[in-house]
Amino acid sequence: MTDRRGIGIIGGVREMQEFSNGLRKEGKTIAFVPTMGALHEGHLSLMREGKRHGDVLVASVFVNPAQFGRNEDFNSYARDTDGDLRKMESAGVDIAFFPRADEIYPPGYETYVEVTELGKPLCGRFRPGHFRGVATVVLKLFNIVKPDTALFGQKDYQQLQIIRKMVSDLNLEVDIIGMPIVREESGLAMSSRNSYLSPEEREKAACLSLALRRIKKSFDEGERDSLALLREGYDVLAGASIGEVDYLEIRDGETLGDKAAASPGDVAALAVRIGNARLIDNTVL
Amino acid sequence: MTDRRGIGIIGGVREMQEFSNGLRKEGKTIAFVPTMGALHEGHLSLMREGKRHGDVLVASVFVNPAQFGRNEDFNSYARDTDGDLRKMESAGVDIAFFPRADEIYPPGYETYVEVTELGKPLCGRFRPGHFRGVATVVLKLFNIVKPDTALFGQKDYQQLQIIRKMVSDLNLEVDIIGMPIVREESGLAMSSRNSYLSPEEREKAACLSLALRRIKKSFDEGERDSLALLREGYDVLAGASIGEVDYLEIRDGETLGDKAAASPGDVAALAVRIGNARLIDNTVL
Numbered sequence: 001m002t003d004r005r006g007i008g009i010i011g012g013v014r015e016m017q018e019f020s021n022g023l024r025k026e027g028k029t030i031a032f033v034p035t036m037g038a039l040h041e042g043h044l045s046l047m048r049e050g051k052r053h054g055d056v057l058v059a060s061v062f063v064n065p066a067q068f069g070r071n072e073d074f075n076s077y078a079r080d081t082d083g084d085l086r087k088m089e090s091a092g093v094d095i096a097f098f099p100r101a102d103e104i105y106p107p108g109y110e111t112y113v114e115v116t117e118l119g120k121p122l123c124g125r126f127r128p129g130h131f132r133g134v135a136t137v138v139l140k141l142f143n144i145v146k147p148d149t150a151l152f153g154q155k156d157y158q159q160l161q162i163i164r165k166m167v168s169d170l171n172l173e174v175d176i177i178g179m180p181i182v183r184e185e186s187g188l189a190m191s192s193r194n195s196y197l198s199p200e201e202r203e204k205a206a207c208l209s210l211a212l213r214r215i216k217k218s219f220d221e222g223e224r225d226s227l228a229l230l231r232e233g234y235d236v237l238a239g240a241s242i243g244e245v246d247y248l249e250i251r252d253g254e255t256l257g258d259k260a261a262a263s264p265g266d267v268a269a270l271a272v273r274i275g276n277a278r279l280i281d282n283t284v285l
Numbered sequence: 286m287t288d289r290r291g292i293g294i295i296g297g298v299r300e301m302q303e304f305s306n307g308l309r310k311e312g313k314t315i316a317f318v319p320t321m322g323a324l325h326e327g328h329l330s331l332m333r334e335g336k337r338h339g340d341v342l343v344a345s346v347f348v349n350p351a352q353f354g355r356n357e358d359f360n361s362y363a364r365d366t367d368g369d370l371r372k373m374e375s376a377g378v379d380i381a382f383f384p385r386a387d388e389i390y391p392p393g394y395e396t397y398v399e400v401t402e403l404g405k406p407l408c409g410r411f412r413p414g415h416f417r418g419v420a421t422v423v424l425k426l427f428n429i430v431k432p433d434t435a436l437f438g439q440k441d442y443q444q445l446q447i448i449r450k451m452v453s454d455l456n457l458e459v460d461i462i463g464m465p466i467v468r469e470e471s472g473l474a475m476s477s478r479n480s481y482l483s484p485e486e487r488e489k490a491a492c493l494s495l496a497l498r499r500i501k502k503s504f505d506e507g508e509r510d511s512l513a514l515l516r517e518g519y520d521v522l523a524g525a526s527i528g529e530v531d532y533l534e535i536r537d538g539e540t541l542g543d544k545a546a547a548s549p550g551d552v553a554a555l556a557v558r559i560g561n562a563r564l565i566d567n568t569v570l
Contacts, residue, residue: 111454169396
């Protein structure tokens, strides 16, 4: 482990496991925030909350190749190790874990975890293999870091539900905490991919949260018909000339099943493409 | 936990986890033998060896529905709880874990682990989904029992390699020990499925190990051509009028890849159908 001011840096899988084994032997609890780096306020809110849930707070930075499709942005995904370290330190992270891709996926790697049903709708339709890659790396990171608690953002709503389900199905003893979406002033949900947007596109992208707020307002006023709710959302997107909508749907908040009539706890979720960015957002009704 | 003479019996998943957490907190090590019951000398050899590898020896009995195909023998698979308990006790098992199927796979269960390449050849071709079911239940049992060491028989050679690979790929800290095949006097490998055989079929089934011994002898005498070696094995099977051979193959002992020329460490493996039984056996060259 390298110590850099107040933060310990671990790169090796075995070293991380031994460190965590040592903590557990001392009876200490571990809170964990897995990230792909390019940290923003959303990530930092997870870390600050994580601080309250464990004696030691571990955050990982790993841009996981297994969750990117062939034509997706793995190579262009933002990477900023120095900036990430400074931010982690300021958010109270004790251990920054930076595993290497060839240690996470050595030659001949071939074991994958799949949450079969929850991975099918929404982003699963547009990103085949994505959630298999997410579930696999999260399971591996859990086996390496051995957290008592792990924190994930609700912006990746489907991912959060898949991880919850995996943890329950595989009898993992990890408490999963989902944290509220952190937004810019315009309402745009914080995302590393916002950096792909030009200033004009960024302005346009504010309509994502606007569409979701419109749906939520209409739901709060009594509308329950999913199609009527979605039409209001589409009106907002069309008004901002968002042409490429992967989906805008209302689904059961837990099973992600179809809902013709919306009810409290359902989620309205969308994915759109603006310029080079594919952006997602959601709101719980 | 129910105590029955010298053996503790646990049925609940949470109870098992808490028991294992307690042991680990005390710094005790856990050895684990997962079985599907109908215990025979093969299983007992794993348990007796397991006794040497942990402070506490846990054995589970769970007939895993996820590893049986639709037309396979899940319903007729032998079950003998009382007999199994007696045998476990005599083999030195400290804790017998008998989970219920509806707790291992509650309604809505949907998370599966797959070792993609190792699961394809040999039995994988004839039992689609089988090794996915095996890998999934073994991972779950590991997460519940939390062993330091787990023991498996080499009779299920492909299963053993898949579990080794899963453990390595998923960063599980479990030592996997593969134990030699235990055979009846005739050479027939011990198997719960031998109980499906009539006395005549049982006699016939001795030719499986005979075919493998013939291959091994020829290999030891210098023959390296896989087809020539396999022909000798097929001669033995044909001589015993075994009509239904699922496969008889020579493969790399670790990757299970094809081998035109055999070399030390390769495995000769077969699966045949006799009466109502599908039997497997193998030998390492």
